[in-house]
Amino acid sequence: MIRHQLYTVAALILSVVATIAVADTRLSSGQITNSLAGVSDNSRLDLTAAQMRQAVLDNIRNYPGAIPPRPLSFPQLANLAQFTVEINFDFNSAAIRPESYRDVGAIADALHNPILLGYGFLVIGHTDSVGGRSYNVGLSQRRAEAIVAALVDPFAVNPGVLQPVGLGEEQLQDPAHPTSGVNRRVQLINVGKKFCFGLSGEQFQCQ
Amino acid sequence: MNRFAIKFASSIFALFFLLCAIGPSIAQTLSYADAIEQLAGACGADLRKYCKGVELGGGRLKACLDANQARVSAPCQQARILVYTSIARRAAAQRDIGDICSADIARLCGTSHADAHLIECLLSVSPAAISPACNQVFTDTGWRTERAQQ
Numbered sequence: 208m209i210r211h212q213l214y215t216v217a218a219l220i221l222s223v224v225a226t227i228a229v230a231d232t233r234l235s236s237g238q239i240t241n242s243l244a245g246v247s248d249n250s251r252l253d254l255t256a257a258q259m260r261q262a263v264l265d266n267i268r269n270y271p272g273a274i275p276p277r278p279l280s281f282p283q284l285a286n287l288a289q290f291t292v293e294i295n296f297d298f299n300s301a302a303i304r305p306e307s308y309r310d311v312g313a314i315a316d317a318l319h320n321p322i323l324l325g326y327g328f329l330v331i332g333h334t335d336s337v338g339g340r341s342y343n344v345g346l347s348q349r350r351a352e353a354i355v356a357a358l359v360d361p362f363a364v365n366p367g368v369l370q371p372v373g374l375g376e377e378q379l380q381d382p383a384h385p386t387s388g389v390n391r392r393v394q395l396i397n398v399g400k401k402f403c404f405g406l407s408g409e410q411f412q413c414q
Numbered sequence: 415m416n417r418f419a420i421k422f423a424s425s426i427f428a429l430f431f432l433l434c435a436i437g438p439s440i441a442q443t444l445s446y447a448d449a450i451e452q453l454a455g456a457c458g459a460d461l462r463k464y465c466k467g468v469e470l471g472g473g474r475l476k477a478c479l480d481a482n483q484a485r486v487s488a489p490c491q492q493a494r495i496l497v498y499t500s501i502a503r504r505a506a507a508q509r510d511i512g513d514i515c516s517a518d519i520a521r522l523c524g525t526s527h528a529d530a531h532l533i534e535c536l537l538s539v540s541p542a543a544i545s546p547a548c549n550q551v552f553t554d555t556g557w558r559t560e561r562a563q564q
Contacts, residue, residue, distance in 0.1 A: 234447075236445065236447060236560065237560070297467055300467060301469065302467045302468065302469050302470075303469065303470045303471075305454040305458065305461055306454070308450040308451060308453070308454045308470060309447050309448075309450060309451040309454070310447075311450070311470065312445070312446035312447035312448070312449060312450040312451065313445075313446070313447040315446040315447075316445050316446045316447055316556070316560070319446075319508050319555075320557070320560070321530050321531075321532050321533055321557070322530050324530055353469055353470075353471055354471075355471070356469065356470075356471025356472045357469070357470040357471030357472075358471070359471065359472075360471060360472055360473045361446075361450075361470075361471075361473070361475075361476060361498070361501050362446045362501065362505070363501075363505035363508070363509070
């Protein structure tokens with residue numbers, strides 16, 4: 208009888224420990240807010256979404272191959288506050304899978320924080336190397352747009368501060384494992400205070 | 415007599431469950447992360463059955479759940495109402511707090527507009543010093559507790 212009770216207590220403790228462990232690995236909006244805050248200068252980013260899309264096409268044309276022989280880089284973005292999260296989509300689709308809903312909600316919680324008020328963000332979609340490079344550019348663009356669409360409705364983020372860009376597989380997170388899930392990610396980059404995006408990606412002063 | 419007692423007891427039960435269901439939405443709103451996670455959890459099987467491949471954004475998932483509300487499970491139906499009500503209420507609070515609290519912020523913190531320091535301002539004073547409307551909208555934004563957790 209006592210032994211049975213001990214087992215029960217042990218099981219209870221274990222389940223509590225397990226719950227804490229699960230809670231700790233979950234993405235918190237505070238983490239995202241802190242990563243996206245803290246841009247020191249308010250200068251206008253010298254890179255438009257259109258230029259980024261052109262650089263992607265140039266990289267595919269100039270450096271052909273099944274997997275990009277030379278990863279695309281944007282030095283202008285390297286020092287900006289940013290946050291990367293793995294989001295799961297249906298295969299070959301821009302539909303976010305329900306297991307990733309929470310993370311999209313956490314991004315929305317972060318973007319609504321007054322600390323980030325008035326900042327503009329690039330929402331960059333990346334794929335793994337499965338599928339053709341040009342196809343993946345389109346897929347990642349649609350996925351970045353799907354993230355933006357979800358942030359706007361249901362989560363009421365101002366669409367003017369979000370600019371979706373798809374980079375396909377041109378910037379693999381883990382080039383040694385090009386089909387790994389870590390490559391399928393969404394990257395948010397704070398491009399500076401008081402800059403919003405127009406319909407064709409041009410920046411202007413937010414209201 | 416017995417039937418009356420059963421009827422009375424079941425009314426109490428119904429009232430209790432109703433209060434449990436609407437209680438949290440009166441007291442506070444859910445974070446967007448918690449809200450949509452609750453929906454994904456309560457509606458998992460229903461989403462696979464009725465809304466497979468439907469996008470979360472652009473109002474599409476909500477439209478799918480609304481269109482299938484007669485078919486989805488009871489927990490999903492309950493979560494659908496609670497979650498989207500909570501999201502709408504938090505979004506409205508985050509949108510309107512600058513207007514609703516402008517007089518409070520001017521009086522308490524000496525600035526005339528809501529900016530990045532809005533949370534610090536409202537947290538720096540006792541809730542008793544803030545007007546009831548501003549207190550309520552501040553609670554609904556979720557920023558009171560979000561800040562405390564950081």
